Each structure stands twice: as C-alpha cells, then as structure tokens.
Amino acid sequence: MAQVNRSPKLYDVCVIGSGAGGGMAAKILTEGGLSVALLEAGPPLNPEKDFKMFTWPYELPHRGAGVGGKLRGELNNEFMAPNGAWTIEGEPYTCAPDANFKWFRSRIVGGRTNHWGRIALRFAPIDFQSYKRDGLGSDWPITYEDLAPYYDKVESYIGVFGTKEGIPSAPDGVFLPPPKPRCNEMIVKKACDKLGILCVPARLAVITKSLNGRQPCHYCGQCGRGCTTASNFSSSQVLIPPAMETGRLTLITNAMAREIVVGKNGRAEAVSYIDKATRTEKKIHARTVVLAASACESSRLLLNSKSPLFPEGLANSSGTVGKYLTDSVGSSGWGHFDALEKMPPHNHDGTGGMHMYMPWWKFDRKNDFPRGYHIEFGGGRHMPGVGMFDGLCNDEEGYGVELKRRCRQTYGSGISFSGRGEMIPNADTYCEIDPDKIDQWGIPVLRFHFKWTDYEFLQAKDMQETFRAIVESAGGTYKTKTSSDGPYPHGIQEGGKIIHEVGTARMGADAKTSVLNGYCQAHDVKNLFVTDGASLVTSPDKNPTLTILALSWRASEFLLEEAKKGNL
Amino acid sequence: MTTRGLTRRDILKTLALGAAGGSVLQMIPAAAAEYAHQMVHKEKAASASGKYAPKYFSAHEYATIAVLCEAIIPKDDHGGGAREAGAPEFIDLLTSENEDYQLALGGGLLWLDGFCTDRYGKLFLDCTSEQQKEALDLIAYRKNAKKDPTLSQGIAFFAFLRKLTCDGYYTSKIGLADLQYIGNTSVHEFPGCPPVPEA
Numbered sequence: 001m002a003q004v005n006r007s008p009k010l011y012d013v014c015v016i017g018s019g020a021g022g023g024m025a026a027k028i029l030t031e032g033g034l035s036v037a038l039l040e041a042g043p044p045l046n047p048e049k050d051f052k053m054f055t056w057p058y059e060l061p062h063r064g065a066g067v068g069g070k071l072r073g074e075l076n077n078e079f080m081a082p083n084g085a086w087t088i089e090g091e092p093y094t095c096a097p098d099a100n101f102k103w104f105r106s107r108i109v110g111g112r113t114n115h116w117g118r119i120a121l122r123f124a125p126i127d128f129q130s131y132k133r134d135g136l137g138s139d140w141p142i143t144y145e146d147l148a149p150y151y152d153k154v155e156s157y158i159g160v161f162g163t164k165e166g167i168p169s170a171p172d173g174v175f176l177p178p179p180k181p182r183c184n185e186m187i188v189k190k191a192c193d194k195l196g197i198l199c200v201p202a203r204l205a206v207i208t209k210s211l212n213g214r215q216p217c218h219y220c221g222q223c224g225r226g227c228t229t230a231s232n233f234s235s236s237q238v239l240i241p242p243a244m245e246t247g248r249l250t251l252i253t254n255a256m257a258r259e260i261v262v263g264k265n266g267r268a269e270a271v272s273y274i275d276k277a278t279r280t281e282k283k284i285h286a287r288t289v290v291l292a293a294s295a296c297e298s299s300r301l302l303l304n305s306k307s308p309l310f311p312e313g314l315a316n317s318s319g320t321v322g323k324y325l326t327d328s329v330g331s332s333g334w335g336h337f338d339a340l341e342k343m344p345p346h347n348h349d350g351t352g353g354m355h356m357y358m359p360w361w362k363f364d365r366k367n368d369f370p371r372g373y374h375i376e377f378g379g380g381r382h383m384p385g386v387g388m389f390d391g392l393c394n395d396e397e398g399y400g401v402e403l404k405r406r407c408r409q410t411y412g413s414g415i416s417f418s419g420r421g422e423m424i425p426n427a428d429t430y431c432e433i434d435p436d437k438i439d440q441w442g443i444p445v446l447r448f449h450f451k452w453t454d455y456e457f458l459q460a461k462d463m464q465e466t467f468r469a470i471v472e473s474a475g476g477t478y479k480t481k482t483s484s485d486g487p488y489p490h491g492i493q494e495g496g497k498i499i500h501e502v503g504t505a506r507m508g509a510d511a512k513t514s515v516l517n518g519y520c521q522a523h524d525v526k527n528l529f530v531t532d533g534a535s536l537v538t539s540p541d542k543n544p545t546l547t548i549l550a551l552s553w554r555a556s557e558f559l560l561e562e563a564k565k566g567n568l
Numbered sequence: 569m570t571t572r573g574l575t576r577r578d579i580l581k582t583l584a585l586g587a588a589g590g591s592v593l594q595m596i597p598a599a600a601a602e603y604a605h606q607m608v609h610k611e612k613a614a615s616a617s618g619k620y621a622p623k624y625f626s627a628h629e630y631a632t633i634a635v636l637c638e639a640i641i642p643k644d645d646h647g648g649g650a651r652e653a654g655a656p657e658f659i660d661l662l663t664s665e666n667e668d669y670q671l672a673l674g675g676g677l678l679w680l681d682g683f684c685t686d687r688y689g690k691l692f693l694d695c696t697s698e699q700q701k702e703a704l705d706l707i708a709y710r711k712n713a714k715k716d717p718t719l720s721q722g723i724a725f726f727a728f729l730r731k732l733t734c735d736g737y738y739t740s741k742i743g744l745a746d747l748q749y750i751g752n753t754s755v756h757e758f759p760g761c762p763p764v765p766e767a
Contacts, residue, residue, distance in 0.1 A: 054752055054753070054754075056741075056744070056752065057739035057740075057744075058654070058739055058740050058741055058744075061658075061661055062658075062661065062662065063658055063735060063736065063739040064739065065662060065735065067665050068662055068665035068666030068669065069662040069665075069666055069669060069732075070666065072735070179758040179760075180758055180759070180760030180761070181760060181761065182760070182761055183761035183762075185761075186761050218754035218755060218756075219754075219755045219757075219758040220751070220752060220753065220754060221751065222752075343761075343762070344762060345748035345749075345750050346750060346759070346761075346762045347750045347751045347753075347755065347759065348750075348751065349751040349752070349753075349758075350758050351758070381747075381749060381750070381751075382751075383749060383751060383752055384738045384739065384743070384744060384747055384749055385738075385739060386735040386739060387731075387735065388734070388735075388738060389731070389734040389738065390731055390734075393727065393730050393731050393734060394727075397708055397709050397710065397727070397730075398708050398709065399639055399640045399641075399704060399708050399726075399730060400639060400640070400642055401642060401644050403640065403641065403730075404641050404642065404644060404646075404746070407734065407738065407746075407747070408646070408746060408747060411747045411749075
C-alpha cells in the first residue's frame with residue numbers, strides 16, 4: 001500500500017456491488033441521467049469464455065469434480081458460472097462456537113445473480129405485516145401495495161414465467177407462459193391434488209418468449225452454468241449492459257470496498273477500495289453512495305466504516321447493523337419411484353429449474369409453527385454427473401454387471417424435495433466484526449452467530465412429514481431418514497446454506513430500531529442507501545431476489561427524485 | 569503436487585480413519601479447468617505411444633486400479649466398461665491433486681496386495697480370476713466386516729473406488745449412452761413428459 005490515489009472526478013453516485021441490488025440501481029440511476037461508478041470486488045464476466053453451456057462432462061478432465069475432486073457433489077462444481085464459492089482464498093470469515101454458518105459469496109460482475117436458482121416469487125401482502133398477526137418479529141415500514149408496482153416493472157423487464165392462480169400466500173405477477181411439466185412433476189402434482197396441497201407452475205426468471213432483444217429459453221436445463229443467450233435473468237447480462245449503453249456507467253472491477261468515508265458534515269463523500277490487481281488503495285468520490293454488496297458484506301462495510309461521528313460504524317446509531325440476520329429454513333428429502341424407472345428415454349432437461357412448485361398452502365389454518373414454507377422439487381433424467389450414483393453405491397454396494405444394471409435401471413427414478421421456510425429473527429443470530437482477524441486486503445472480517453429455534457425445527461418436522469406423505473401418496477418410497485435430535489433435527493440445514501441470508505441493515509419506521517427507512521435510505525446518513533437483502537425486515541417463504549430487485553428499483557427512483565430536488 | 573514421501577505406515581494409519589472426507593472448497597476459475605484440460609492433452613500427445621502416463625500411481629498401482637475399475641463397471645452386452653470410458657485416467661488425475669485420495673487409494677492398494685499375499689501368496693494382479701473374484705466379493709459388502717473386522721480397511725477402500733469409478737464411467741461418452749441420456753441441446757419448445765406407460 002504505497003500510496004493513496006485520489007480520483008479528481010466526482011460521480012453522482014458510487015454503487016458498491018453489481019448483483020441484483022447494485023445492478024438494478026446502476027441501471028435506473030444511469031437511465032435517470034446520473035453518473036455512476038460501480039465497484040465490483042470480482043473480475044469482469046465474459047460469457048463466451050466463462051460459461052459452460054452445452055459442455056459435456058467428458059470434455060472437462062475433472063468431469064466437473066474440480067481439481068482434486070474437491071467440488072464433487074457441490075453446488076459450485078466446475079460447470080457452474082464462475083467465481084461463486086463457499087470459501088474464498090484470502091477472504092475468510094469466522095463463526096462463534098456452534099454457529100457453523102455457511103456463507104456463499106460471488107466475486108464476479110453480476111454477483112450471485114449469475115448463480116441463483118432463478119426462482120422469482122413475490123412476497124405476499126401479509127408478509128409485510130405478519131407481526132400484527134402473530135406478534136413475532138417486526139412489521140415493514142412499507143406495504144405490499146407500495147411495492148406491487150415495482151414487482152410489475154421488474155417482472156415485465158426481466159421476464160418471469162408462471163400462471164395466475166389467485167393464491168393469497170403467493171401473489172400473481174406479470175407472467176410469460178410456463179413450460180410444460182416434466183414426468184416427475186406430473187406424478188407429484190397428482191399426489192398433491194389428492195392430499196389437498198397446492199402444486200402450480202413454478203415462477204422462474206427464465207424467458208419463454210423473446211423479451212427486450214433477448215432470445216427465448218432453448219431448454220438445455222443449464223441455467224446455473226450461465227446462459228450465453230441471456231435467456232435467464234442475471235444482473236451481468238440484463239442490468240449492466242443497458243446501464244453501460246447510457247454512457248454514464250463506469251464499471252470498476254477487482255475493487256474491494258474497504259470504507260465509506262464520511263465528511264465533517266456527517267454525509268458520505270467517498271468510498272475507499274482496494275484495487276486487487278495492484279494492491280493499492282484508491283478512492284471514488286461521489287455525491288451519494290448506494291451499498292449493495294450482499295446483506296452481510298454490506299453490514300461488514302458499515303461496521304468497518306467507523307469515524308468520530310459514527311464510532312459504532314456508519315448508519316448504526318440504532319446498534320442494529322448486523323442484527324436480525326436470517327436464512328431460509330431448509331430441509332430436504334427424496335423418494336424413489338418405480339413409475340419413473342419405466343419411462344422411456346426422453347429429453348427431460350427443460351429450463352434450469354423446476355416447472356412446478358408448491359406454494360405455502362396452509363395459510364388458512366392454525367399450525368404448530370408460525371409463518372410457512374414452500375416446496376421446491378426436482379428429479380428425473382437430467383444430465384448425469386459425478387456423485388450421481390453415490391446413494392445407490394451406499395445402499396446396494398457390490399460391483400460388476402449387476403451394479404451397472406442397477407445404475408441403468410434407477411437412473412432418473414428419484415424425486416427430491418426441498419422446503420424453504422420463514423425464520424423468525426432471534427437475538428442469538430447476527431454478524432459482527434471479528435476483532436482478531438483481517439482478510440488479505442487488511443479488512444476486518446465478519447464473525448457469525450447463528451441459532452435455529454423451535455419455530456424452525458417444527459417447520460422442518462412438518463416439511464419431512466409432508467415430503468413423506470407426497471412420496472407415498474404418489475406410489476413412491478421415501479428414502480430420507482432424519483431424527484428429532486442431534487445438531488440438525490429433522491434435517492434442518494446449517495444457517496446460510498440456503499443462501500438467503502438477509503436482514504442485517506433492516507428498514508423500519510423507527511430510527512431507534514432500524515437502519516434504513518422505507519426507501520432503503522439510511523436514517524443517519526441521508527446520502528447513503530442500502531439496496532440489497534440487508535434491508536429486508538422479514539424473510540418470508542419466498543426467495544429474496546425478486547424483492548431485492550423491486551426494492552432497489554423503488555429506492556433508485558426515490559434517489560433520482562431527491563437528487564432532482566437537491567436533497568442529496 | 570504429489571506427496572510420494574508418504575510411508576506405508578502413514579497411509580494405513582489414515583486409511584483406518586476412513587476414506588477421503590472433508591470438502592475444502594476452493595474457487596475454481598474457468599481458466600484453471602481449461603489449463604488442466606490442455607495439460608492432460610499435451611501429456612498424452614507427448615508420451616511416445618500416445619498412451620496415458622499416470623501422474624500419481626506407479627505402473628503397478630495404475631494397472632491394479634484399471635483392473636478394479638473394469639471389475640466395478642465391466643464391459644457387457646450394453647457397451648464398454650470403465651477402462652474404455654477413461655475412469656482410471658480420471659481417478660489418477662484427481663488422486664495426483666488430492667492428498668486424501670492418495671492416502672485412501674494408495675493405502676487401499678497396499679492393503680489389497682497385502683491381503684492377497686497373505687491369502688494366496690501373490691499380489692492381486694497375479695491372482696487367478698477366481699481368486700480376484702473371491703477377494704472382491706469379500707470387500708464389496710460392509711456386512712462382511714461384521715464377521716471379519718480385518719476386512720474393514722479393504723471395504724472402505726473399495727466403497728470409495730466404486731463411487732469414483734461410477735463418476736468416471738457415467739460422465740464418459742459410453743456411460744452417458746449406457747444410461748440413454750437425451751438432452752444437452754437446444755430445442756425450440758420443451759416437449760414435456762411422453763405418455764407414462766401403465767404400471
């Protein structure tokens with residue numbers, strides 16, 4: 001760190017992070033006429049070179065298992081779009097004893113929108129006011145009606161398939177036609193109908209018709225690898241390019257933000273960052289700062305931005321930065337189906353995700369736990385990969401012609417189910433700065449605290465019972481065994497594992513108990529906005545990305561108005 | 569890259585703790601995979617016969633791995649086996665990069681040869697096919713360790729190799745054909761499910 005370079009240029013806005021929240025802000029703000037410097041901690045993305053669309057496993061020497069087999073069976077195997085990882089060399093985080101929190105981070109233009117499951121669900125009206133109903137947690141400072149026009153705009157722009165169903169817990173949106181169901185989905189749908197469980201076409205940010213110059217989906221089932229035709233949504237391919245076209249966006253990659261610098265007047269005036277390539281510290285001066293580095297990374301930056309005016313970290317007069325952390329409740333299971341063994345070989349790929357799903361269906365009755373969950377499911381004759389026959393090998397052992405015959409016979413005959421439910425924020429779950437550890441850029445790292453409570457355990461129990469009921473009702477055999485004790489009762493997953501960690505700089509009507517107002521603007525610092533998942537007050541049983549996009553669009557329009565009025 | 573300095577004692581000690589666990593994940597940039605791909609390609613081209621030159625295993629170990637792979641997924645009337653599918657190369661490549669694999673597989677091979685020497689007076693490769701089958705039938709099932717706990721190391725080794733062999737086989741061209749996977753292509757409209765045959 002030989003020198004500190006001062007950029008003479010003053011940008012209207014510095015946006016930190018290029019994922020859903022940051023990409024959306026960059027698009028709306030540049031189109032609104034502002035100059036934007038966009039900082040991304042990872043490298044640029046080159047879809048033609050980086051994406052593995054249509055690659056066969058035998059075309060990679062490690063067949064997808066990664067160097068030394070270390071990505072075997074992992075989400076971020078070699079096929080996945082680049083630079084999304086559970087572990088980043090030189091950028092550690094720590095966990096308090098027993099917390100065992102998992103933190104998936106993407107260091108690449110577009111962030112985790114390159115890697116997400118494209119499940120695009122609106123929060124329901126009740127989700128913004130669930131405290132009023134059951135007295136748990138807090139209510140949002142905004143209502144569904146405030147956000148609905150932005151859900152409309154987001155869906156219309158990014159493209160989401162689905163069907164209008166009129167389900168109170170899962171509001172309809174602006175939908176493209178859904179793809180036809182796969183065999184496993186037809187079998188499950190039939191069983192759900194018998195059991196009175198809602199099972200409807202999924203809602204994924206994958207376009208089934210051309211939209212804004214993007215080609216429709218070609219049904220290779222590989223969204224997670226990145227799509228060279230941009231037929232699914234990612235910030236890198238759908239939000240950053242139009243922002244670039246305005247001529248008002250300056251994208252700075254490999255830029256690890258270290259501190260938001262505050263002037264004597266208490267306003268944000270610059271962002272200090274480490275230029276990873278040269279290991280030098282640089283500064284971007286801007287009239288306004290939009291923070292969207294991902295929920296926990298954003299709270300880390302706020303907590304690390306200490307100054308005499310803000311001794312507990314920036315925008316943290318409430319002491320709630322890092323608090324109210326939640327992840328989705330997750331529990332999974334699978335069943336075997338003789339009926340699927342009998343299916344003739346056929347192209348089952350489809351879109352890169354489920355074509356049907358189960359929205360929360362028990363919203364109209366008293367349950368053993370608060371709030372609810374939805375069910376995602378998949379299975380069938382998708383492209384084989386490493387680890388595919390681990391279960392069979394464990395169960396049946398042996399070798400030779402018989403093992404080979406059983407692999408052939410059972411291929412595609414499993415259906416797996418994953419519940420995704422709402423966690424109630426608790427005082428034992430939060431992140432803070434670890435006083436004893438820094439990363440390779442000299443930036444203090446996060447330490448996580450995480451605890452599930454009975455609310456979540458009971459939800460996971462209900463998930464397991466439901467999966468079993470569906471599988472057995474569909475004539476299958478439920479194979480997953482879970483127990484009610486141990487560190488992960490009923491198969492509940494480690495905190496963070498569902499990659500829906502949100503809430504660490506929540507919005508609220510009261511500046512004493514929240515960080516942001518309803519427009520994602522910091523109560524304490526008027527020219528600072530946080531437009532990623534940190535702003536969420538609750539994390540209902542819906543994947544957060546669509547809501548982050550809508551909140552960021554809404555916040556960006558507000559920012560434009562305020563800038564026009566000269567309030568920033 | 570490799571750690572050939574491991575002693576037989578190290579290997580057996582670690583093997584007793586169970587086969588490769590842990591999942592220390594690293595970010596794998598696309599460029600690294602491409603680099604490795606070219607590396608294997610170059611090395612194949614460079615060796616005089618065009619045959620694969622093992623990166624980690626000795627010639628004897630590699631020959632044993634190949635026989636075991638082929639025993640796990642053999643050629644049958646549906647198509648070729650694991651050897652033809654390149655499973656031994658795949659396993660050797662991963663093993664050359666992973667110390668846990670080196671312990672599990674290197675140690676397992678030592679165990680197998682020791683077992684066959686004790687029982688038949690010969691290394692596994694030198695045994696008759698009947699003797700090889702007898703040995704594999706013993707280490708292919710966990711239940712055999714209940715009767716004879718000395719088999720447990722061999723059973724752990726074989727269980728691990730079985731999974732890696734399936735990985736190598738079912739990610740190969742002939743393995744994918746054996747499963748009759750159809751897809752990985754561009755289609756205008758997703759056709760949905762073909763008619764479900766009556767149960």
